[in-house]
Amino acid sequence: MFQVPEVTPEEAKRMLEEDPNVVLLDVRTPPEHVQVRIPNSLLIPLDELRYAYANLPKDKKYIVYCRSGERSAFATYFLRHMGYEAYNLAGGILVWPYERESGIPS
Known part of the structure; x- marks a missing residue:
């Protein structure tokens, strides 16, 4: 298995609050994203990432x-290999203790 840098939910929340260049990237499926997500996250399903990553600004942290x-x-491994600064949210949305939203994003 490959190693990628991970952040805890607490670290992720702090990064999001302190740095306007941090982007939350959801790589789940569209139905999962509509069901529940972390507010203000960008959806790019994992199977589309290999095509869509080039549209992501390299001056952001993901x-x-x-x-x-x-x-x-x-x-995260893929994005880092392509030259992006990316971190895996340890435990995923299952362990995210902060605000969540559901429904079609506006």
Whole structure:
């Protein structure tokens, strides 16, 4: 298994509050994203990431999450390999203790 840098929910929340260049990236499926998500997260499903990553600005930092942290670990590895600063949210949305939202994003 490959190693990628991870952040805890507490570290991720602090990064999001302190740095306007941090982006939350959800790599789950669209139905999962509509069901529940962390507010203000950008959805790029893992199977689309290999095509869509080039549209992501390289001057941002990415905190990548999925349901439990497995898909996001792969996405984080891929993004770092492509030259992005990316971190895996340890435990995924399952362990996110802060605000969540559901429904179609506006």
